[in-house]
Each structure stands twice: as C-alpha cells, then as structure tokens.
Amino acid sequence: MxxxxxxxxxxxxxHIIKEVRDNAPKGLSDAKLRKVMETIYEEYxxxxxxxxxxxxxxxxxxxxxxxxxxxxxxxxxxGVAEMNVTLGLPRIIEILDGRKDLxxxxxxxxxxxxxxxxxxxxxxxxxALQIKETRLKDISTELTINxxxxxxxxxxxxxxxxxxxxxxxxxxxxxxxxxxxxxIRDNKDSLTLKSRSKEDTFxxxxxxxxxxxxxxxxxxxxxxxxxxxxxxxxFVIITSGSNLADVLQLEEVDAYRTTTNNIFEIEQVxxxxxxxxxxxxxxxxxxxxxxxxxxVRHIMLVADTMCVSGTVKGITRYGVVSEKSSVLARASxxxxxxxxxxxxxxxxxxxxxxxxxxxxxNQPVPIxxxxxxxxxxxxxxxxxx
Amino acid sequence: MAEVYLNSKYVGTVDNPIEFVQKxxxxxxxxAVSNNLNVYYNEKADEVQLECSKGRTRRPLIVVKDGAxxxxxxxxxxxxxxxxSWLDLVNQGVIEYLDAAEEENMLVAFFENELTPEHTHLExxxxxxxxxxxxxxxxxxxxxxxRLNAGSKNQKQxxxxxxxxxxxxxDMDVNLLHYSQKPVVNTIMHDISDYxxxxxxxxxxxxxxxxxxxxxxxxxILNKGSIDRGLGRSTYFRPAIAEELRYAGGLIDQICxxxxxxxxxxxxxxxxxxxxxGIIYPEAKVKEGDxxxxxxxxxxxxxxxxxxxxASSTRRESSVNLKHGEEGVVDFxxxxxxxxGNKLIQVRIRDERVPEIxxxxxxxxxxxxxxxxxxxxxxxxxxxxxxxxxxIFSPHGIPSRMTISHLIEMLAGKVGALAGxxxxxxxxxxxxxxxxxxxxLSLGFRESGVETMYNGQTGEQYQAxxxxxxxxxxxxxxxxxxxxxxxxxxxxxxxxxxxTEGRAKEGGLRLGEMEKDTFVAHGASMxxxxxxxxxxxxxxxxxxxGIIAIKDNYKNKSYCPVCGENVEISEIExxxxxxxxxxxxxxxxxxxxxxxxxxx
Numbered sequence: 001m002x003x004x005x006x007x008x009x010x011x012x013x014x015h016i017i018k019e020v021r022d023n024a025p026k027g028l029s030d031a032k033l034r035k036v037m038e039t040i041y042e043e044y045x046x047x048x049x050x051x052x053x054x055x056x057x058x059x060x061x062x063x064x065x066x067x068x069x070x071x072x073x074x075x076x077x078x079g080v081a082e083m084n085v086t087l088g089l090p091r092i093i094e095i096l097d098g099r100k101d102l103x104x105x106x107x108x109x110x111x112x113x114x115x116x117x118x119x120x121x122x123x124x125x126x127x128a129l130q131i132k133e134t135r136l137k138d139i140s141t142e143l144t145i146n147x148x149x150x151x152x153x154x155x156x157x158x159x160x161x162x163x164x165x166x167x168x169x170x171x172x173x174x175x176x177x178x179x180x181x182x183x184i185r186d187n188k189d190s191l192t193l194k195s196r197s198k199e200d201t202f203x204x205x206x207x208x209x210x211x212x213x214x215x216x217x218x219x220x221x222x223x224x225x226x227x228x229x230x231x232x233x234x235f236v237i238i239t240s241g242s243n244l245a246d247v248l249q250l251e252e253v254d255a256y257r258t259t260t261n262n263i264f265e266i267e268q269v270x271x272x273x274x275x276x277x278x279x280x281x282x283x284x285x286x287x288x289x290x291x292x293x294x295x296v297r298h299i300m301l302v303a304d305t306m307c308v309s310g311t312v313k314g315i316t317r318y319g320v321v322s323e324k325s326s327v328l329a330r331a332s333x334x335x336x337x338x339x340x341x342x343x344x345x346x347x348x349x350x351x352x353x354x355x356x357x358x359x360x361x362n363q364p365v366p367i368x369x370x371x372x373x374x375x376x377x378x379x380x381x382x383x384x385x
Numbered sequence: 386m387a388e389v390y391l392n393s394k395y396v397g398t399v400d401n402p403i404e405f406v407q408k409x410x411x412x413x414x415x416x417a418v419s420n421n422l423n424v425y426y427n428e429k430a431d432e433v434q435l436e437c438s439k440g441r442t443r444r445p446l447i448v449v450k451d452g453a454x455x456x457x458x459x460x461x462x463x464x465x466x467x468x469x470s471w472l473d474l475v476n477q478g479v480i481e482y483l484d485a486a487e488e489e490n491m492l493v494a495f496f497e498n499e500l501t502p503e504h505t506h507l508e509x510x511x512x513x514x515x516x517x518x519x520x521x522x523x524x525x526x527x528x529x530x531x532r533l534n535a536g537s538k539n540q541k542q543x544x545x546x547x548x549x550x551x552x553x554x555x556d557m558d559v560n561l562l563h564y565s566q567k568p569v570v571n572t573i574m575h576d577i578s579d580y581x582x583x584x585x586x587x588x589x590x591x592x593x594x595x596x597x598x599x600x601x602x603x604x605x606i607l608n609k610g611s612i613d614r615g616l617g618r619s620t621y622f623r624p625a626i627a628e629e630l631r632y633a634g635g636l637i638d639q640i641c642x643x644x645x646x647x648x649x650x651x652x653x654x655x656x657x658x659x660x661x662x663g664i665i666y667p668e669a670k671v672k673e674g675d676x677x678x679x680x681x682x683x684x685x686x687x688x689x690x691x692x693x694x695x696a697s698s699t700r701r702e703s704s705v706n707l708k709h710g711e712e713g714v715v716d717f718x719x720x721x722x723x724x725x726g727n728k729l730i731q732v733r734i735r736d737e738r739v740p741e742i743x744x745x746x747x748x749x750x751x752x753x754x755x756x757x758x759x760x761x762x763x764x765x766x767x768x769x770x771x772x773x774x775x776x777i778f779s780p781h782g783i784p785s786r787m788t789i790s791h792l793i794e795m796l797a798g799k800v801g802a803l804a805g806x807x808x809x810x811x812x813x814x815x816x817x818x819x820x821x822x823x824x825x826l827s828l829g830f831r832e833s834g835v836e837t838m839y840n841g842q843t844g845e846q847y848q849a850x851x852x853x854x855x856x857x858x859x860x861x862x863x864x865x866x867x868x869x870x871x872x873x874x875x876x877x878x879x880x881x882x883x884x885t886e887g888r889a890k891e892g893g894l895r896l897g898e899m900e901k902d903t904f905v906a907h908g909a910s911m912x913x914x915x916x917x918x919x920x921x922x923x924x925x926x927x928x929x930x931g932i933i934a935i936k937d938n939y940k941n942k943s944y945c946p947v948c949g950e951n952v953e954i955s956e957i958e959x960x961x962x963x964x965x966x967x968x969x970x971x972x973x974x975x976x977x978x979x980x981x982x983x984x985x
Contacts, residue, residue, distance in 0.1 A: 054905050061902060337973070344975040355905055362917050362960035368908015 004033050012044055052371035056305075057355070059298035063283075066292040067092065084240070091286050095279060098306065098314025100264050105242035107223070110257035116234040124228055124235060127252055129164055131237065132226040133219040136175070136212055139166065143209060150205045152193040152212060164218060171217055178215045179208065220246045244269045267312050275312050279303040326350050328357040388432040402426050402433050406490070409435075414448065414478030425486035434486055443482040444513065445475070446493060446506040454497060454507045455479045481506070511813040512573065520574035522749050523797070523810025524790035532788050535751025543747075543859035544619045545585025555624060555719055555731050560738075560862055562586075563618040568749075568857035569801035570794050572811040586859040587616060588802070591748075591795055592766065592774035592838070593783070593852045599758035605746055606777040610762030616775055617740040617860045621867075622716065622733055625705045627678040629728040636683035638703065640664065640730060643681045649702035651676065656704075658715075664730055669715045671707055677715070677732050678705040705732075709891045710869070712736065736866075743865035746858055750791040752782055753861065764841045766851070773841075774853060795854030796834045797821050802855040803828045870894075882920040882961040893919065920961040928953040931978030933964065955981055 005024075009017055020040070024033065049055055070089045086094060086103045094102060109131070110116070115123060137143070142155040156171070172184045172191065185192045193212065195204065225240035242260040247253055248269065260266060261282055267275035280296065280303045287294050305320055306313055313319035317334040324330050327343040327350045343350075352358055355365045364370035387402035388395060399405040406426045412418040423443070425434045448455045456479050463469045474480045483491065483506070493506040500507065512520055518537035519525065525533050544562040548554060551561060565584040568575065575581070589611075596606050607617070629638040641663035642656055655676050658669045663679035671677065682703040707713075713736035723729045738744075740756060747753035765773045783791070794810065800821045801808040809816050826832040835850040870888040877884055884893030896916050904913040925934040927945035929952045934945045936956075943954040957979075970977045 052908055054908060057902055058906050061906060340970060340973065340975055344970075349980070359901065359913070359917065360960070360966070361963045362914060362921055362958070364910045364914045365905060366910075367905055368910050370908075370910025370914075 004030055004037060008037050008041060011041055016040065016044065052366075052368050054355075054367045055301060059301045062294055062298040063092075063287075063302065066287065066290075066294055069292065070290050087286060087289060092283065095263065095282050095286075096302070096306075096315045098263070098312050098316070098319055102242075102262055104240065105222075105260065105262045107237075107239040107242045107244065107247065107260045108258065109237040109239065109247055110254040111235065111237070111252055112254050115252045116236075116254070126165075127250075128226045128228055128237060129219070130250070131220050131223050131239065131247065133221055133223045133241070134164055134166070134217045136171070136215045136217055139164070139171070139217060143213065145202070145205050145209055147202065150195065150202065152205060152209050153190055154193075154212070155190045158189065166218055174217045175212065175215050179211055182208070223247075263312055272307050272310055272312070276303045276307040279306060279312075324354075326352070326354055326357050328352075328360055329354055332356050332360070386431075387426070389435065390432060391435045392438045393434070396435075399433065402431070406433060414481065416476055416478070420475060420482065423482075423484040423487040425484075425490055427489075436484060436486065441484045443484045445480050445482050445509060446491075447509055448479060448481050449494070449500060449504045449507050452500050452502040452504065454500070456507075480509075512811060515812060517574065517578070520572055520812065521580075522790065522812065523568075523570045523572055523808075524793045524815055525812035526815075527789035527793060528750065529787055532751040532786060532790075535753075536747075536749050539747040539751060539753055539861065540585070540749060540859060542861045542863070543585040544862055545859075546583050549582070552717075555717075555733060556622060557624055559622050561620045561622070562860060563620070564615050566857075567807075569855060570797045570808045570810045570857065572809070573814070574811070586749075586857050588798065588855055589616065589775040589858045590772060591776050591778050591854060591856050591858070593778050593780050593795075594766070594838070594847075594849075595779060596758070596760070596766070596777045600754075600777055600779040601757070601781075603752075603754040603779065603782055604757030605754040605779075606758045606760055607740055607756050608762055608765050608773060608775050609759050610765075610773070611775040612740050612759065617744070617746065617858075619738045619860060621713075621736045621738050621864075623711070623713070623736070625677040625707075625732040625734060627680050627705045627730045628723060629680075630682070631725075631727065632683055638680055638682050639700075640678060640680050640728065642679045643702050643704065644700075647681050647700050647702045648684075651702065651704070651706075655706065664718060664720075665715050665732060667715050667718055670713075671715060671734065672712045673707050673709055676704045676706045677734070678730050680704050707734075708889065710888075738864055738866060740860070741865060743869075745861040745863045746776070747861055748778075748791055748794070748856055748858055750788040750794070752778070752786070752788055752791055754778070754782070760841075766838045766841050766847065768836045768838050768853060770836075772836075772853070776858060791856075792852070793818055793821075794856045795852065796825070798855030798857070799830070799834060799853075800824050800828070803830070877920070881965060882922070884919055917960065921958055922961045922964060923956050923958055924964055925954050925956050926979050926981060928955055928981055931980060932976075933967065933979075957981065 005017060005020060020037070024036070028036075067089060070092070084104045085106070090103070111127070115127065136154070139157050139160045140154045141157050142153075144153050145151070146153055156168070161167070161171075168186050168188070168191070172186060175184060175191075175193070176182070179193075181196050182193045183196055185194070193208070195208070220243050222243040223239045223241045227238045227240075228235050229238050230236075242262045242265060244258075244260045244262070244265045245268070247258060248255045259278070261278075263275050263278050263282070266278045280299050283299045283302070284294075284296060287299075302315075306315065309323060313323070315321065317330075321330060321333045327339060327348050331339040331343075350357060352361065352363065353366065355367060358365045358370075386398050386400055387405075389397050389399055389405075403426065406424050409418060409422070409424045413420055413422060419437065422435060422437045423441070425436070426432075427434065456474070460469070460474065460479060464474075471480070475482070491505045492503055493508060494500050494504045495508050495511070497507060515525065515533075516537065518540050519533055521540055522528070522533055522536045525536075528536075544560040545565050546561065547559060548556075551559075562585065564587065566587045567581040567584050568586065569588050571580070600606050612618070627640060629640055631637050642659045642661070643650055645653075651674075655674060656679060658665045658671060658675060658677075659679045660666050665671070665677045680703045681700045684699040684701060711734075713734040715732060716735035717733040719731040719733075721729050721731070740746075740759070742756050742759060744756050745753060746756065762773055766777075767773045782788075790810075796818065797808040797810055797816065804824060808821070822832045822834075825834065830836070831850075833852075834854055835852050838847050838851045838853070839845065840847060868888070872884070872891060872893055875884060875891045875893065886892040886895070901913065901917075904910075904916070925936045925943050926932070927934040927948055930945060930947045932945065932947055934943055934954045936943045936954075942950070944950040945952050945954060967977045967979075
C-alpha cells in the first residue's frame with residue numbers, strides 16, 4: 001500500500017499524499033488504491049492553471065477590486081486599550097510596498113505551558129514588565145545640567161521604580177553599559193553623571209543629556225506597550241512595538257508561535273520563507289477583517305513575487321518593478337525618462353516578451369490565444385525576392 | 386476700555402462697551418441709525434465690531450423685550466388686512482436683521498412659549514432653518530435630511546418657465562417646459578416666491594407599481610397618451626453666433642454666402658438656407674452640417690505663393706454650421722454690434738423635445754429616475770373609475786430611501802385634485818395627513834389612497850391594490866438628445882492618429898487601461914490587438930541600422946536615411962503611437978534600434 005502511494009510522491013503535492021495516507025481505510029486493496037490515486041491525479045491535473053493563463057493580472061485584479069471597497073480609515077481602535085492598529089487600505093499598501101518602518105509594529109507573544117495558563121497572575125505581570133521597555137525618562141522626574149561643573153543631574157521617581165522593581169544600582173548598571181565614559185554617583189533620590197574625559201564642553205553635556213533620556217533601564221528595546229490577553233484557554237501577550245530577535249531569547253516565550261507583523265524582522269530572524277508566509281498571513285488578515293473574500297492563491301502569488309529574489313522587495317519602482325527585464329515595461333510604470341536613458345547608456349535590448357510591451361507596439365500579447373506559435377520554421381524566402 | 390472697529394478698521398475706544406453696544410442697538414431699532422448696521426461685542430478680546438459692509442449674510446428675527454415679543458396680535462391683524470407691510474415692521478424695530486457676528490451676543494428662542502427674560506430674539510418660523518429650494522419640498526419634515534438635500538438639488542435642474550420674456554431673449558443653452566403648472570401640493574415658499582409666475586413642473590397621476598420590469602433601478606414609465614397631450618414636452622434653445630472680426634492690415638471677416646472659389650467651400654446644398662445677406666431665414670428646418678451663418682475670413686498667413694495667385698480665392702470659409710447630431714428650427718435672428726463695434730449675428734435655434742426613453746424626471750423628494758419605457762395609453766393599467774396613470778414609479782425606490790414625504794404628497798395631491806383646492810404642505814406647518822385621509826374617505830375613495838387596478842393589456846384585475854395619487858413631477862435638463870453618442874468610423878487626431886475624444890468632436894469611446902486588463906485576463910490576445918489597432922500604420926524599417934526608413938511612393942523606392950538605398954528594408958505593422966514614441970526617443974538623443982525577426 002505504501003508503495004502505491006509513494007509512487008505518486010513526485011506527481012502530487014505532499015499534503016495530498018498525507019491526506020490519502022491518513023484517511024485510506026485499512027483493508028483497501030492495491031488495485032482500488034491505485035484507482036483512487038489515479039482519480040486524484042486526474043483531478044489535480046485538471047485543477048492546475050492552464051498555460052498562458054494571465055495569473056498575475058488576475059491576481060492583481062482579484063486583490064485590487066475588493067481593495068476599492070476597503071475603508072480608508074488609517075487608524076482604527078480595535079477595541080484594545082491604548083493600542084493602534086493600521087487596518088484597511090493603508091495597511092495593504094504598507095505590506096505591498098515592503099516598508100521597513102511600520103506605522104504600528106505589533107507582536108503576538110505566545111508563552112510556554114506553565115506561564116500560558118495564567119494561573120500565576122503575578123508571574124505574568126512580572127513577565128510583561130520584563131518585556132516592556134522602560135527608559136530612563138520614564139522613571140525620572142527631572143533632568144538638568146549643572147553648568148558650573150558640567151554634570152548631569154537626574155531626580156528619580158522612587159514610586160515608579162518600586163512599581164517596576166528597579167533599584168538604583170540597576171539603573172546605574174544600565175546607564176554605564178549604554179553610555180560609556182561617565183562616572184555615576186548615587187545620591188539615593190537622584191543620580192549625578194560626570195564625564196571622565198577632560199575636554200568636556202556644554203555641548204557635549206547637552207548631547208549626553210539627550211542620550212541619557214533614552215537609555216533602556218528595563219525590558220526589551222522597541223516594545224512600547226504590553227497587554228496580556230486571554231485567547232481561548234491561554235494567555236497571550238500583545239505588544240505595540242516589535243523586537244522579535246530579543247523576545248525570542250526569553251525563556252518563557254514559545255518561539256514556535258510568537259510572531260510580529262514586521263515582515264523585515266521575520267526575514268532577518270526566521271528567513272525568507274517565513275517572511276513570505278507572513279506576507280500572506282498579514283494580507284489575508286486585513287482582507288478578512290474588512291469582510292471581503294480573496295482566494296489565498298492570488299495573495300500567495302503576490303508574496304512569491306515579492307520574495308523570489310531572496311530578499312523581501314516591495315511592489316514599487318525600486319523593488320519588484322526594477323527587476324523586470326523589459327525596458328518598456330519598466331518605463332511604463334514610473335519615471336519613464338530615467339529608465340529610457342539608463343537603458344540607452346548600456347544598450348539594453350527589449351525582446352518584447354511580456355504584455356505591456358506588446359500592447360505598446362500593437363502586437364498580440366503572449367498570453368492566452370497569443371501564446372501558441374508554430375513549432376516548425378517555414379523555409380526562409382530567398383533574398384532575391 | 387474696549388477697542389472699536391468699523392468694518393474691521395480701528396476707529397477708537399469706548400469706556401463702557403456694553404452700554405455703547407446697547408445704545409447703538411436702541412438707536413437702530415428707533416430708526417436713528419441705519420438698520421444695515423450690525424454691532425458685536427467680543428467679550429474675550431474686549432473689542433466692539435461694527436459692520437455695515439456688503440456681502441454679509443443676515444437673517445430676520447423678532448425682537449424680544451423683557452420676555453415678550455414686540456410682535457403683537459395687533460401687528461398680525463394689521464398685516465392680514467394689508468395695512469402694514471414687512472418693511473414697516475422692520476422700520477418699527479419689531480423685526481431686526483442680525484448677521485453671524487451679532488447673533489453671538491444674542492439668545493434666540495425657537496418658540497414663543499420658551500421665552501424667558503434672558504431671551505433677546507424669537508425665531509419667526511421653524512421653516513427659516515431651510516433654504517429657498519429646500520422650503521419648496523412639501524412635507525419635508527417627514528424626510529431624512531439627505532433626501533431633502535437631493536430634492537432641493539434636483540429642483541434647481543428642473544425645466545420650467547424660466548423667464549416670461551423668453552421670446553425676446555438670446556439665452557445660451559436654455560430649456561422651456563410647455564404647459565408648466567402650479568403644484569397642487571404647495572408650501573408657503575411657493576406663495577412667497579410667486580412660484581405660479583415661473584412654475585417648473587407638472588401635476589401627474591402617479592401609480593406606485595411594477596410594470597414588466599421596465600421601472601427597475603429607479604426607472605419610470607410614462608404614458609404615451611399623456612406625452613401626446615403635451616406632458617413633459619419642452620423646447621431647447623441654442624444660439625449660433627458669428628462676428629465680423631477685424632484683423633491686422635485692414636482685413637475683415639465678411640458675412641455673406643461664400644463664393645465657390647473660397648478655400649474650404651462646402652457644398653451648394655449646405656448653403657441653401659442662406660438669404661442674400663448670408664444669414665439664414667427664420668423657421669428654416671436645419672439639420673447637422675447645414676450652414677446657419679455664412680462667413681469668409683481673410684487668409685491666415687500670406688505666403689508668397691498665394692500672393693501671386695488669384696487674389697479673391699485666398700479667403701477662407703469660416704461659416705457657422707450645425708455640429709454633429711444637432712438639428713432644429715431657426716427661431717429668431719438678431720443683428721447687432723458688439724463692444725468693439727464689430728457686426729454681430731446671433732441666430733437662435735429651437736428644438737422641440739418630446740419625452741423619450743432616457744430623459745430624466747424627478748419628484749420633489751430626491752426620487753429622480755429615467756424613463757425606461759413609454760407605454761401606449763391602451764396598455765396602461767387603469768383604476769375602477771377609469772383613471773390611467775401618467776407615470777409609474779417603482780415601489781423599490783421607497784424603503785431604502787425612506788422618503789415618506791413622497792407618499793404623503795401623492796395622497797395630498799389626490800385629495801387636492803378631487804376636492805379642487807390647493808393643499809398646504811409647508812414643512813413643519815402642513816395640513817395633517819389624518820385630515821387628508823378623512824377627506825379622501827368622504828370623497829368616496831379608500832382612506833389609504835390605494836385603489837383596485839386592472840391590467841391594461843388583459844383587463845384582468847391586479848391581485849394587489851395599488852397606491853395611486855397625484856403629484857408634482859419635474860422634468861430635468863438632462864436629456865438623451867443632448868448626450869447620445871456613438872461612432873464606428875470618424876475623425877482622428879493629427880498628432881497621434883488616434884480617434885478624437887468627446888461627443889462634440891464625434892470622438893471614439895475609449896477602451897481604457899482597466900478594460901484592456903479584462904481582455905488580457907481572458908487571454909483574448911488577438912481581440913485585444915484588433916481593438917487597439919485604431920492607429921496602426923505600416924512602417925518601413927531598415928534592417929541594417931534598425932531605424933525607420935523612408936518609402937517614396939512616386940519613385941516606388943525605399944531608402945534608409947542613414948544607410949542609403951542598398952540595404953534590406955522591411956515593412957512592419959505597429960501602432961502610430963509607438964512610432965511617435967520612437968521619434969521622441971530620438972529627440973532625447975536615444976537611438977532606438979528595431980531588430981526584426983520573422984514572425985513565423
């Protein structure tokens with residue numbers, strides 16, 4: 001039985017094979033199984049896209065048309081306190097453009113078994129605090145420069161510090177790690193920073209003051225908000241701000257399921273295949289959120305084109321479009337003169353292989369009925385005629 | 386100490402601004418100061434703004450003193466007897482006009498029973514919150530505001546008797562409705578604005594029902610019999626204008642029948658309506674292409690060649706003729722002189738417009754629709770008493786739009802028509818529906834306004850009772866005759882060789898970017914090519930240098946401007962737009978080289 005199925009392994013996708021393996025009744029005869037496999041194979045062949053089908057264009061239209069019905073609301077409070085989510089068309093544009101700085105980066109942090117149950121609320125709170133970034137300016141009440149001896153004085157908010165469980169020595173540690181070249185004196189309610197270099201000027205002190213403000217005292221850099229949410233039977237931490245690499249380092253975090261909506265972070269941490277899947281997931285999420293329905297395969301095709309080169313490329317003139325081989329196709333998208341002149345400089349040849357170019361010169365487009373051509377070459381006419 | 390500004394210009398200061406402002410207002414009410422002056426004290430900025438400039442929006446209010454309006458029963462009686470007028474009340478200081486700024490200082494009560502000693506003014510009527518056109522919608526308070534907006538917008542586009550001196554006017558592009566009527570259901574605004582002197586619609590019998598699906602999606606069905614009797618008929622006036630322009634060098638245009646040797650002479654037939662002075666005679670029936678005013682102009686450029694040829698033949702033909710698709714009857718001819726002293730001819734052409742499929746009609750409630758079918762009277766449904774509707778309106782137009790006023794107007798119109806009186810449908814102050822229903826019942830009809838109706842074609846009784854009534858319908862200025870357009874072959878643009886754009890130029894209908902995509906998505910490659918070959922050209926190409934070659938049809942020879950005659954030159958078919966693009970590349974200094982390959 002296993003043999004018959006494995007024969008089809010090169011012909012059918014793995015998940016179909018698996019489905020057959022899981023569901024085939026035990027006593028199935030070989031001949032019957034072969035018949036089943038043959039039927040599946042025929043069905044599968046019938047479901048494939050025909051040669052010359054305008055897949056890309058259909059995908060574009062299939063995403064673009066419902067896109068016209070999407071709300072143009074940039075910000076939408078998704079019921080979560082103090083957390084903004086970019087939805088609708090702006091988010092789709094953000095994903096497809098392959099932007100690196102998102103308007104609202106977010107993470108969904110799943111936790112390992114003992115922490116996820118949420119039975120120990122105290123532990124969860126502790127974890128959340130460990131993730132949320134606290135900067136020096138959040139725990140200080142006053143930051144001043146003493147002009148006379150060029151020291152920076154900062155008053156600490158003791159109450160806040162107790163709340164997030166930080167002591168003076170921890171603060172000093174953090175500052176000395178992230179801001180080199182300063183000696184720090186602990187005055188209990190305040191700290192005094194003095195430069196070790198002798199050529200300290202007011203300007204230097206001012207710059208240092210601005211830097212000190214943003215020193216991370218506790219938590220993970222970039223995580224601005226933390227919100228534990230109960231999802232089904234477990235607790236998930238949703239964050240505003242994203243830092244996948246550092247969050248995955250935490251012991252309590254379930255690295256298999258934790259995600260971010262920042263495609264570039266996924267690409268850097270988990271690789272291009274994960275990034276591709278994230279693009280599909282994120283687009284699907286937005287479209288479903290709007291109550292629209294688009295076949296995943298269209299979205300998958302878009303994600304594929306964005307990722308084929310090995311890095312995530314946006315659908316812009318700097319990204320996917322710049323990869324097109326045809327000069328005319330590129331010129332017809334944006335900045336035509338730039339493309340034409342650059343093509344002239346290197347002597348580019350356009351073979352008129354794709355749709356736009358052929359529409360331009362009014363020739364049949366190589367799609368559908370325009371695709372087939374004669375396999376046998378007709379004998380060339382003699383030159384005298 | 387407050388600063389005082391007159392029309393936003395600083396004029397001085399006052400010590401006690403409140404007293405100062407009060408004084409001005411009293412003097413104004415007394416008539417000592419012009420009632421065009423408005424005064425506003427801005428407490429925060431501590432400044433007094435006096436305004437008497439033009440262009441401010443002001444509105445009238447009843448002045449209130451110590452919690453009682455100055456307008457008394459006595460005034461109202463006097464008004465009723467026509468002993469005093471509105472202006473007298475304004476002069477007496479009973480009614481006062483406030484601008485937006487002065488209103489800020491005031492406290493205005495909506496109704497008399499809400500008055501307190503703090504109030505300074507009282508609204509005259511609830512209707513003042515609506516504009517002129519909106520007040521013309523009867524029973525407007527039963528509607529959603531969006532429908533009220535749509536209703537008033539539609540009324541602005543209605544055809545009517547726009548001016549009673551229309552026969553002697555030379556208006557551009559105007560319409561005139563024949564047999565326009567005064568609405569049976571009117572509002573107070575109809576009286577105020579003398580609506581009966583310039584009505585813009587007709588009272589029609591309307592049935593709310595379906596008729597063979599020809600009134601789907603807001604369409605309406607008209608009765609052919611009613612149209613033949615003049616319903617919805619209008620005239621469209623369009624002028625043709627010509628001017629004898631003067632040019633440099635003492636040359637001048639000439640209004641005359643052009644000589645046959647004039648450059649661009651049309652055909653003798655085109656000039657057949659012109660009289661000796663070169664102008665058409667009134668009541669001539671003209672069609673597209675016919676010349677209305679004959680005119681010749683001096684040559685545009687005096688080239689050396691033409692100067693030696695016959696002098697008279699150098700003049701150009703520049704007559705005014707009817708454009709593509711236009712027709713009508715010459716109505717009125719006017720000869721005059723313009724500001725520069727040039728001879729000016731204006732010819733007004735009239736065209737009778739009988740309602741046809743595609744013309745736009747509307748009630749006054751934002752229920753606009755397009756004629757979907759014109760049915761012979763014999764086929765129209767009829768009621769037991771033999772009433773045949775002029776217009777059939779679709780019931781699907783009602784639920785989503787919630788225009789209750791539309792339904793009430795039908796009911797009110799029915800009562801009005803049967804009882805022989807006008808019904809007051811003023812918003813907030815209308816004759817109540819209850820009373821109308823009772824009256825309808827006493828007139829021998831069903832209280833709800835529904836009637837049993839019969840199929841006009843089979844004579845069978847309809848299973849459902851049908852709501853039928855009388856209401857005021859407007860014909861809107863959008864008529865198919867002005868918009869219909871189609872083309873198979875026609876003029877092309879000089880530069881791109883593609884079809885011209887727009888109805889006026891008999892242009893093509895563009896198959897645009899997105900339409901193109903649908904062809905590609907279907908894989909209909911050959912069809913797409915055929916659709917896009919409106920500008921296809923055959924171009925000779927030099928195979929050795931790849932540049933467009935030259936074909937000399939006189940000598941029957943092709944040669945390349947770069948390589949000369951002894952090269953292979955092949956002809957290819959491309960769109961002219963692409964050839965043009967290659968030319969533009971060349972002008973950029975880019976050398977576009979075509980490499981030819983056998984297609985097969």
